[in-house]
Amino acid sequence: MHHAAPLRLNNSQKDKQLVMQWPAEEPRVYSHERLRGACPCAKCRAENIQGYVALVNADVEIIAINPMGYGVQFVFNDGHDRGIYPWSYLHNLGT
Numbered sequence: 001m002h003h004a005a006p007l008r009l010n011n012s013q014k015d016k017q018l019v020m021q022w023p024a025e026e027p028r029v030y031s032h033e034r035l036r037g038a039c040p041c042a043k044c045r046a047e048n049i050q051g052y053v054a055l056v057n058a059d060v061e062i063i064a065i066n067p068m069g070y071g072v073q074f075v076f077n078d079g080h081d082r083g084i085y086p087w088s089y090l091h092n093l094g095t
């Protein structure tokens with residue numbers, strides 16, 4: 001099931017946070033570290049299923065965000081850019 005796209009998306013490299021404004025909700029905050037650890041690409045998902053604990057550098061940053069229609073692709077400063085995060089998945093990750 002698809003979630004509606006956010007109304008606004010605000011990336012702060014200074015705070016290493018992404019703030020997303022979803023329709024009819026308070027803004028949700030996502031740390032870059034949390035988003036990197038929750039990468040839904042095939043490789044990261046396979047590692048999670050095999051029981052690997054994702055060790056994410058706390059200094060990881062999102063350096064680019066590419067719209068993909070049903071979600072976004074994040075490019076991290078550790079070189080990882082394989083994850084495409086659907087809106088429904090992102091919505092559930094926020095706090």
Ligand SMILES: [Zn+2]
Nearest residue numbers: 039041044083
């Ligand atoms: Zn990944």
